Amino acid sequence: MMLRSIAAGLALMALAAGMSGANAQDGNWAVVIHGGAGVIERGSLSPEDDAAYRASMTAAAQAASAILGEGGSSLDAVEAAVRLLEDDDLFNAGRGAVFTADGHNELDASIMDGRNRAAGAVAGVTNIRNPITLARAVMEQSQHVMMAREGAEAFAESVGIETAPPEYFYTERRWRQLQRVLQEGALRPLHRFGTVGAVALDSEGHLAAATSTGGMTAKLYGRVGDSPVIGAGTYADDASCAVSATGHGEFFIRAAVARTICARVELLGEDLQTAADAVVREELVEMGGDGGVIAVDASGAMVWSMNSEGMYRARVSSGSDLEVAIYADEG
Ligand code: ASP
Numbered sequence: 001m002m003l004r005s006i007a008a009g010l011a012l013m014a015l016a017a018g019m020s021g022a023n024a025q026d027g028n029w030a031v032v033i034h035g036g037a038g039v040i041e042r043g044s045l046s047p048e049d050d051a052a053y054r055a056s057m058t059a060a061a062q063a064a065s066a067i068l069g070e071g072g073s074s075l076d077a078v079e080a081a082v083r084l085l086e087d088d089d090l091f092n093a094g095r096g097a098v099f100t101a102d103g104h105n106e107l108d109a110s111i112m113d114g115r116n117r118a119a120g121a122v123a124g125v126t127n128i129r130n131p132i133t134l135a136r137a138v139m140e141q142s143q144h145v146m147m148a149r150e151g152a153e154a155f156a157e158s159v160g161i162e163t164a165p166p167e168y169f170y171t172e173r174r175w176r177q178l179q180r181v182l183q184e185g186a187l188r189p190l191h192r193f194g195t196v197g198a199v200a201l202d203s204e205g206h207l208a209a210a211t212s213t214g215g216m217t218a219k220l221y222g223r224v225g226d227s228p229v230i231g232a233g234t235y236a237d238d239a240s241c242a243v244s245a246t247g248h249g250e251f252f253i254r255a256a257v258a259r260t261i262c263a264r265v266e267l268l269g270e271d272l273q274t275a276a277d278a279v280v281r282e283e284l285v286e287m288g289g290d291g292g293v294i295a296v297d298a299s300g301a302m303v304w305s306m307n308s309e310g311m312y313r314a315r316v317s318s319g320s321d322l323e324v325a326i327y328a329d330e331g
Pocket of ligand 1: 036037092194195213214215216224225226227233245246247248249250
């Protein structure tokens, strides 16, 4: 508590001294989104696929920025961006979710509100079209933070969240991917993911983060990764930052990636890029955990950091044009 007040005091002093750049009191907003990290080698994507991924990233960033530009909340913005990506079969979330080893789709998602650190998460749901909206319902309409499997699905029904039949989540590409893993053990962990996420700062100075995934191809029945774990795959606190992660979830849970980045900002006073790089490019690398994060802070800083060859990603703010990137050395 004490440290939080000191940090808040320092932030106020910085504001008063005009030291912070863009900030929420100017009505500024910012959003960063991702569509998963992994081995995305230059030349391995056809020009058509490259263009399709960039178009989807653009559409999701624009959906969020339209909300933020009209004074909407960061929570609405991150949910809208993630919903679009969940509906897009290019990404491993919602419709395009990967298959478990036994040929099902088990979806995880979480959302967090930086205003009060309210959070909602769902794990292992099988029939929810937009798991991120169910996660938000858990946050806003239940006493709980995380609900799993049949219980989460029963809760979804009770609050009228849209469901979808198993066929909706069947895509040829993901099915072939599963067969390759099962028959040849072909995909290294890094080829197996593609989670989506969004982080935003709104014009009232509030942060939010959202993450949604199908997990990892051929995961064991009941396996849950970092995406629905608050503090690992998702975190948002107005006092520090908002983070959404993608990568080999087991490592991201063990390193409490999202919360550790925000804690470094809050308690060590590191800038957001330094904090994100310390966790993703040093700590996770030492542990052997591949992937990346996107993050935004209350000053409007928008960062990404990855230790993989690429991450589908985009960022835009009230003061800067849309930037879309795929490969690690872009942007
Ligand atoms: N982090 C996710 C998980 O481990 C996978 C991903 O990011 O693609 O479930």
